[in-house]
Amino acid sequence: MQRIRIVATGGTIAGQGAAPGRTADYQAASLDIDQLCAAVPGLDAEADITVEQFAAIDSKDADPVFWQALATRLQAILDEPNTDGVVLTHGTDTLEETAYYLTLTLKTAKPVVLTGAMRPATALSADGPLNLLNAVIVACHPQAKGRGVLVAMNHAIFDAREVAKLDTLRPDAFAAPNAGPIGLIHDGRIVWLARADAPHTLGTCFDVATPLARVDILVAYPGFPVALITAACTQGAQGVVWAGTGNGTASHTVEEALSAAVLAGTVVVRASRISRGVLIPSERAPGQIWAGTLSPWKARILLMLSIGAKLEHSEIAAAFATY
């Protein structure tokens, strides 16, 4: 039997509502990991399970300090010879950020599988128990090794780099807009569909000790006040991710402000507010780095780590072309 540690952090999977019909109005992070496991018949038959309550938060309260503390704890667990893999329960609102941060920093080939729920534990048809069971089954699977951090939600398995939450409330909220799921899981059977290409975990230049620099995201909209770009830089952002329109584009005034930020030493990354597609660099934005297929939220994490690791500008550009 595989020895799996379930590490809990809160979220809707541990949420409690006032009535079974309540699926959207509830208190997240109310139940502990023993209560979550007790709601999953057959869990103990899948793996030799130990549990740990790392935190009890709504994932909107996650921040870089939380990420680093979580990664440090997970690394210690993964380094234990008697642990074969980790399942992490997490709120869905920022699950994609935590998953990408972990896949860039953890040094392991052991499976690490994140899961959560869109409906609280008290709801009719709560999705958490089956998601948790499936995540454990994925973590036990021999082909889950060496794939980096995975996300198991609603019968699908996603790569941490590609996964995104695309629906506010529905149980099928998670998708990988550019890549699709890398596997499916039904009734304990996994069908692997694809293998993600980008280096991760053991293949990156980051680890859990890499500092996270302050990076702000600015999202494009008509009439965007350029003073916000200046404000981010003067208030301590070492990098800015521009979540532009379409192909990472910007108005004339924003283009000028971003160019000025580059000249002033801020690292500027161009991403898109569109959730699908690749960005093709423009020659009209010299000195700026293009996020490729990374969402603004994930581009921010890569930039935070890249600046924190004191990479040169050319090395940051290479990191964006690689990870």
Ligand code: SIN
């Ligand atoms: C959270 O992200 O902690 C709350 C929402 C959710 O888990 O779906």
